[in-house]
Amino acid sequence: MINYKILTAGPSITQKEKSYVNDAVTNGWNENWNSYILKLENAFREKFNVKHALLTSSCTGALHMSLRALGVGVDDEVIVPELTWVASASVVNYLRAKPIFVDVDKRTWTMNPKSFEQAITGKTKAVIPVHLYGHPSKMDEIMAIAHKHNIKVLEDAAPAIGATVNGKYAGTFGDVSAFSFQGAKMLVTGEGGIIITNDDDVFANIKQYSEHGRSKDPDNTFWIETIGYKYKMSNIQAALGLAQFERIDELIDKKRLVFSWYEERLGNLPGIALNQEASWAKSIYWMSSILLEDNFKLDRDGLMRALKSDGIDTRPVFPTISKYPMWKSDCINPAAIEISSRSINLPSGHNLTEADIEYVSDSIIKNLGI
Ligand SMILES: Cc1ncc(COP(=O)(O)O)c(C=O)c1O
Structure with missing residues (x-):
């Protein structure tokens, strides 16, 4: 701990x-x-x-x-x-x-x-x-x-x-x-x-x-x-x-490094997808994120709570915003619904160390029972 x-x-x-x-x-x-x-x-x-x-x-x-x-x-x-x-x-x-x-x-x-x-x-x-x-x-x-x-x-x-x-x-x-x-x-x-x-x-x-x-x-x-x-x-x-x-390259490099640390530890696990960049894109990985593709013993919100009790702060991916009450919208966007309900932004700050990412990854693996 x-x-x-x-x-x-x-x-x-x-x-x-x-x-x-x-x-x-x-x-x-x-x-x-x-x-x-x-x-x-x-x-x-x-x-x-x-x-x-x-x-x-x-x-x-x-x-x-x-x-x-x-x-x-x-x-x-x-x-x-x-x-x-x-x-x-x-x-x-x-x-x-x-x-x-x-x-x-x-x-x-x-x-x-x-x-x-x-x-x-x-x-x-x-x-x-x-x-x-x-x-x-x-x-x-x-x-x-x-x-x-x-x-x-x-x-x-x-x-x-x-x-x-x-x-x-x-x-x-x-x-x-x-x-x-x-x-x-x-x-x-x-x-x-x-x-x-x-x-x-x-x-x-x-x-x-x-x-x-x-x-x-x-x-x-x-x-x-x-x-x-x-x-x-x-x-x-x-x-x-x-x-x-004036430090932009260094700061982007660090974000990408944080993502690569997650990728090394979570990238090949069954049922978890990282928000990896597409072949035509360079992402600055402002927020390294995961999507829970499979049904694990904890759902997305359960995992967030478990991580919190291990001292790890995460954010849910945004809700599907058309459902906010002021818009009274009845549109259905299935990909957004899936991503929104199953994904988490992981700790991605500039001051994180590889040991921090190791700790977060271990906690995810332990709490999901992978
Ligand atoms: C996608 C997106 N658009 C707009 C904004 C608004 O930016 P600001 O907080 O500087 O107004 C944010 C901020 O989080 C954002 O993530």
Whole structure:
């Protein structure tokens, strides 16, 4: 038995983060108020080779503004995967549009392109593929369908900074994309997000919404032209984000290492499937996860309780979100139902050691009676 709790997430904070934040707190005011904001936005533009980047207070806010800038409004339909964090769909309701929930692929847990195409109607305005738990959606197929039907694409890349599809970064396929820096994510700023896009007009609108609808004319400082939002990131958070971003390769490598430790121990066990990346994908394994394919002596929730009593924190995979009461949806998405009811996010934080993963794996094997 260990004498500490093994958590599902947890950032890696080094002297670099502390020194950038210290500098921002000390010097990042007055004419330097946005020095780290500009540096971090620029770093994203360069890495993803895009024209525009805007830091935000959350990925949810980023998705909200982006969807509005893509022209989504009252009574439009927006297609979202059944398996995701609620934010991917709530932003549709913020605009008084309607989320349409489609099934996911059994293998990648991300939007099934066929289900997407089947759900398209005359009212479909946009689609939001989600790169769930760090695994990218099948963006080449999703983009081809979206182009064919003239549908805008907003990538919810909240948990997948650095994931790729056939070598191309998730977040660089759609019209607009958003990432999250919330405290459990791959890169953290406490709370925060960023939007990237190559579309000049869409970006100009996003920027205007992000500044309370202020005029696009820089000389017209306090003239407000539309209802906007206050979704800004502070310079101090951006300092933390820049330090994290400069360590991105190291941080992704660690996530992948944690997954490989699980794979070594659980990968060949009967009845357990890891959320392994597809051949065309590079996952950043934000959350290493397992699906219980067989019926063991404990079910998913029983296993979570047993792991908890061994000092191990886990998370259930998201419920099928169409069943939340506010949507009153009667759709049935079988792959999502199976994954949702049988899967667990395992401890995947940056500070875990191989001994921790050994302990978690042994506990899973013991409690399932394998
Ligand atoms: C798939 C997905 N979309 C959106 C979000 C929202 O991100 P934020 O918490 O930065 O608003 C999250 C956060 O967990 C997420 O996992």
